[in-house]
Amino acid sequence: MVNWNDKFAERTAYMKRSTIREILKLTQRPEVISFAGGLPAPELFPLERVQAAARAVLEQRGQQALQYSTTEGCDELRDWVAARLSRGGLTITRDNVLIVSGAQQAIDLVGRVLLDDGDTVVLENPTYLGMLAAWRPYNLHYSVIPTDADGLLVDRLDKVLVRRPKLIYLVPNFQNPQGITLSWERREQLVECLVEYGAVVIEDNPYGELRYSGSHIPSLYEFDASCRGSRSLDGHVIYAGTFSKILAPGLRLGWVAAPTPVIEKLVQAKQGADLQSGTLSQLVAYETCKDGFIEEHIERLRAVYRQRRDLMLAAMEEFFPQEARWSKPEGGLFLMVSLPEFLDASDLLKEAINRQVAFVPGQDFHVEGGYNTFRLNFSNAQPAQIEEGIRRLGRLLKDVVVRQPV
Amino acid sequence: MVNWNDKFAERTAYMKRSTIREILKLTQRPEVISFAGGLPAPELFPLERVQAAARAVLEQRGQQALQYSTTEGCDELRDWVAARLSRGGLTITRDNVLIVSGAQQAIDLVGRVLLDDGDTVVLENPTYLGMLAAWRPYNLHYSVIPTDADGLLVDRLDKVLVRRPKLIYLVPNFQNPQGITLSWERREQLVECLVEYGAVVIEDNPYGELRYSGSHIPSLYEFDASCRGSRSLDGHVIYAGTFSKILAPGLRLGWVAAPTPVIEKLVQAKQGADLQSGTLSQLVAYETCKDGFIEEHIERLRAVYRQRRDLMLAAMEEFFPQEARWSKPEGGLFLMVSLPEFLDASDLLKEAINRQVAFVPGQDFHVEGGYNTFRLNFSNAQPAQIEEGIRRLGRLLKDVVVRQPV
Numbered sequence: 001m002v003n004w005n006d007k008f009a010e011r012t013a014y015m016k017r018s019t020i021r022e023i024l025k026l027t028q029r030p031e032v033i034s035f036a037g038g039l040p041a042p043e044l045f046p047l048e049r050v051q052a053a054a055r056a057v058l059e060q061r062g063q064q065a066l067q068y069s070t071t072e073g074c075d076e077l078r079d080w081v082a083a084r085l086s087r088g089g090l091t092i093t094r095d096n097v098l099i100v101s102g103a104q105q106a107i108d109l110v111g112r113v114l115l116d117d118g119d120t121v122v123l124e125n126p127t128y129l130g131m132l133a134a135w136r137p138y139n140l141h142y143s144v145i146p147t148d149a150d151g152l153l154v155d156r157l158d159k160v161l162v163r164r165p166k167l168i169y170l171v172p173n174f175q176n177p178q179g180i181t182l183s184w185e186r187r188e189q190l191v192e193c194l195v196e197y198g199a200v201v202i203e204d205n206p207y208g209e210l211r212y213s214g215s216h217i218p219s220l221y222e223f224d225a226s227c228r229g230s231r232s233l234d235g236h237v238i239y240a241g242t243f244s245k246i247l248a249p250g251l252r253l254g255w256v257a258a259p260t261p262v263i264e265k266l267v268q269a270k271q272g273a274d275l276q277s278g279t280l281s282q283l284v285a286y287e288t289c290k291d292g293f294i295e296e297h298i299e300r301l302r303a304v305y306r307q308r309r310d311l312m313l314a315a316m317e318e319f320f321p322q323e324a325r326w327s328k329p330e331g332g333l334f335l336m337v338s339l340p341e342f343l344d345a346s347d348l349l350k351e352a353i354n355r356q357v358a359f360v361p362g363q364d365f366h367v368e369g370g371y372n373t374f375r376l377n378f379s380n381a382q383p384a385q386i387e388e389g390i391r392r393l394g395r396l397l398k399d400v401v402v403r404q405p406v
Numbered sequence: 407m408v409n410w411n412d413k414f415a416e417r418t419a420y421m422k423r424s425t426i427r428e429i430l431k432l433t434q435r436p437e438v439i440s441f442a443g444g445l446p447a448p449e450l451f452p453l454e455r456v457q458a459a460a461r462a463v464l465e466q467r468g469q470q471a472l473q474y475s476t477t478e479g480c481d482e483l484r485d486w487v488a489a490r491l492s493r494g495g496l497t498i499t500r501d502n503v504l505i506v507s508g509a510q511q512a513i514d515l516v517g518r519v520l521l522d523d524g525d526t527v528v529l530e531n532p533t534y535l536g537m538l539a540a541w542r543p544y545n546l547h548y549s550v551i552p553t554d555a556d557g558l559l560v561d562r563l564d565k566v567l568v569r570r571p572k573l574i575y576l577v578p579n580f581q582n583p584q585g586i587t588l589s590w591e592r593r594e595q596l597v598e599c600l601v602e603y604g605a606v607v608i609e610d611n612p613y614g615e616l617r618y619s620g621s622h623i624p625s626l627y628e629f630d631a632s633c634r635g636s637r638s639l640d641g642h643v644i645y646a647g648t649f650s651k652i653l654a655p656g657l658r659l660g661w662v663a664a665p666t667p668v669i670e671k672l673v674q675a676k677q678g679a680d681l682q683s684g685t686l687s688q689l690v691a692y693e694t695c696k697d698g699f700i701e702e703h704i705e706r707l708r709a710v711y712r713q714r715r716d717l718m719l720a721a722m723e724e725f726f727p728q729e730a731r732w733s734k735p736e737g738g739l740f741l742m743v744s745l746p747e748f749l750d751a752s753d754l755l756k757e758a759i760n761r762q763v764a765f766v767p768g769q770d771f772h773v774e775g776g777y778n779t780f781r782l783n784f785s786n787a788q789p790a791q792i793e794e795g796i797r798r799l800g801r802l803l804k805d806v807v808v809r810q811p812v
Contacts (some may be wrong), residue, residue: 050464249474
């Protein structure tokens, strides 16, 4: 017999069944109102448009759609992404763009080409769980910088950048898990630091187009180009975007936009990883999005998600105890709740599921601390569910807050 | 400015622009008859069936098709793969199957969960280029075993297995690049070795269903189960298969079938890599293949590819100089030519492209040697092209063989 425990790579020792994941499986029971997922609302998928796109692609260029294509991605889709990112006087070309299988793969591939064992990476705390999972094999040192309502505390960057970390990872817009956004001033300040130290930031931006209130703030790559007085992307930012939140996650498509030397390395890493992203998916995504359709569609998403966010915030205001605090996101899919420090959200989850409502405890998003926080998703629940779910959760929180130790 | 050369991970120093890749770009010129690719024939894609499948999936369960699904893959596709692999009295279940983005990702994920820096891996020489690329970051030691017309020289395995390598990688059927197949006797012998040493083999089988002559030989996992007197897959074989050669590579779908502890680890690795393979692609693949369609379709592929293989072999017989030797594959997409040792196939390629015919030099497939070999693909060329291309190549070979040094 094979002793698999002897066979598995030492690097993977951290890979264990997660108890949280096991508990969250219970949220699939239909009687549970779940705010735990991170799913876009399926009833908003532009099904008819995708159907028409799939029909057109398979009728007009079916052989191409079913055949291998290049690792870089289909030309028309790369051009479309490049044109869409060419804002604020910037000229981004096809050569700056790699099509990947969702933003998760962007994170994974960036790790492959940039990270060596024991490297130092700068993170905001809390941060995106999937990044922590993807990069865990590298045994990284994390320089953790706290956040407030305006995002990363950028004035603490200087102190860590002098130690030349390999890169900085940020979700500047409507961050997962907190829903917070890095302010205009801090972006300027951040980019000045990047230029001064020759440092690199991964701008992971899955939610940036889902803004429901407040004013648009340009991307870090735009601030970077402007700070360098350049019209090109050949600066300090590696940008990751995705079709998952603006179109459909089931297509598994995203993109990296970066300086060409980075794209070339990423292409080689992707070749080893999966050769290329699906040709059919790419052509269907292009055919669906083109001619301005995706911009109209994003407007529709914004209208519905805005309403759900407002409803959730209003219900929290009404039903949550005053001891709870929460973020007030201007966009995205998530917000985060902080409880008094004597409470552990992982313990609460079991009781919440008994009461048929679910969330994700915040600890796994935190490099340190966060046990007394949890994340709520507002995009994938109907208005009536939002109100009833928050009412249930509010009752639970009031019950446990009262039980507080003297 | 960022100094990217300082930033890139040391592990990626091997990633350079390949001169061969650059030369092969020239083969895309329409006047060049290329036997260099590894593409299935696009005119054989079952376009109408895929169209009908896409229509049915999007009409009947469009929301599901466009939404996130589980990392493991869609249930019906996993069940279908499991049932299809349950041969020879074996019972393979959904829990033994992970859906991946092509067999290339199977190789990559297996590397992630099994390989540590400096591990030893047993390979046949030559072997699949894409495996060498995917696993290069691990700085592996290769125990290289030669092949003959019956595949790996299995009687040399004992000597390397005593040193407990992490795993063995094999393409037992119609191997890329040689087209050779591991014989029945050697499979029995190999599996006895596995059981004796508790060793593990990756059975990479993209071409196994494309047999044009000779008799079917069961898979290594079947020999393994039979040798262990078991009806389960929980043995010594990790099996990788793909839809790329039997249906369409543009869907980017394959599968791993393995003992459940391996599948569980692979699922966690895949979660970090890309969360899941495309939901739409998976449902379209299932809907296309089901009810026995794929078996009929494979019969059609076999008939056409058989003819192309026969045509190429006959043309080689007619036009190639007697100094050249080549494999006579019973299936798959490739065959391999060996030239007298004073010839370097990489040098020949430039001259071949001048004469408007192309191949892939064999050196990159070899861990050692092989500079005097090249690979020909026969699946993706029309009969007239095969004859004319082999005629051009034969003329070139005769010219250079005559120039031989005294």
